[in-house]
Amino acid sequence: MNVIFVGRKSGRVKQFDLRHPVIMSAAALMVLGILGTAFSIGVGLGARHGHGNPLDQLGNWSTELLRQKAQLEDTKRVLQEKVNALAMRVGQMNANVIRLDALGKRLTRMANLDDGEFDFGHPPSIGGAENGADGQPAQIPSLTAMVDDLQSQLSSREQQLGVLENMILSRELNKQVYPEGRPVQEGWISSYFGRRADPFTGYSAMHKGLDFAGQEGSKISAVAAGIVTFAGERAGYGEMVEINHGNGLATRYCHNEKLLVKQGQLIRKGQDVALMGSTGHSTGPHLHFEVLKNGAQVDPLRFVGEDR
Ligand SMILES: [Zn+2]
Incomplete structure (x- = not known):
């Protein structure tokens, strides 16, 4: 392609061939420069535009909120599973206290000891089995209280069984060393x-x-x-x-x-x-x-x- 310029004063004609390599390079550089500027302006505008729109921001937040809610639900579920396992353990401990009580009662009766000294007959003041029976999930504060209560009950039973053991042992010993019965089978x-x-x-x-x-x-x-x-x-x-x-x-x-x-x-x-x-x-x-x-x-x- 040729571009022809006509000089105003001289009337001379100047002709440029646009296909000339120098012209082509200059043109290409110019186009690139314009595109680059336009791009950077566009990016700047676009960025300002995204932050600036309250509706878009709300959308982002609610997505984030949903994600965190799901995470919280997961954590709650895992925690509840652990609490349920703990409640089961507490229930087992309670069953053990009841068994210890039955043992203490039986020993006291077998040894004809005065029951007044022991309180094996008293049922535990709390019931692990009741919790959860009404469909209510176990709660951590009540579980902590139950564990404390069971602990004091177990140590009380331990002490009483120790006393009972000593009484039975010393009585057994007394029976062994007390002269009783015949020294001859025949005669x-x-x-x-x-x-x-x-x-x-x-x-x-x-x-x-x-x-x-x-x-x-x-x-x-x-x-x-x-x-x-x-x-x-x-x-x-x-x-x-x-x-x-x-x-x-x-x-x-x-x-x-x-x-x-x-x-x-x-x-x-x-x-x-x-x-x-x-x-x-x-x-x-x-x-x-x-x-x-x-x-x-x-x-x-x-x-x-x-x-x-
Ligand atoms: Zn004699």
Whole structure:
């Protein structure tokens, strides 16, 4: 393409070829410059336009709000699941308290202990099972209160069961060391405690024990747990075993054929300690059984549990 200029004064004609490379480059640069300016102005305007419109801003905010609400719902749901799990645990703890109560009650009854000292019968003041039963989801503050309450209940039960255990153990121990029952399985009572005619002299004399007549070599057993304080021959008594049971009580098993225990030995209730014989001051195979209270012989009959 050619552009022709005509000089006003000179009348000369000037012709430019627009296809000339220099002209083309200049034109291209100019176009680029115009486009660039227009673009930057447009961007600036567009940006100012977006911030400036309140409707667009509201749209952005509500989108953000919805997103945060969804997030909050998620968090609430996760939290509620945890609270529900906690409520279940509290319910289980409560069931354990109830079981402990039942155990305490049963032990108290079995041991014939005074229930007055224990309050196992009192139901827990709160009910974990009730919460949620009416369809209400568990709440954190009430759960915290329940946990505190259960904790104090459990420690109270623990203390009471400890006391109960000690009472039962010491009673069991007392029962073990208390002389009770017959020292022989077979044999009959041939002589009671008290004044009688001496079988050797015929004179009236004090008989300080209970005699059981029986077969030679039959077993003689301890009537209570204790420790052997003497095992050997003693004048008149023959081969004798003496057992100390504590609480000032002791028992003696005399005229034995054979001793089965040694001095210092620990003896359990019912353990065989000797075989029946007729050693010492004796007219025939029998056991002379004595019960001593604070070192003095007492009537063994009430310990044996038989009537005259
Ligand atoms: Zn005797």
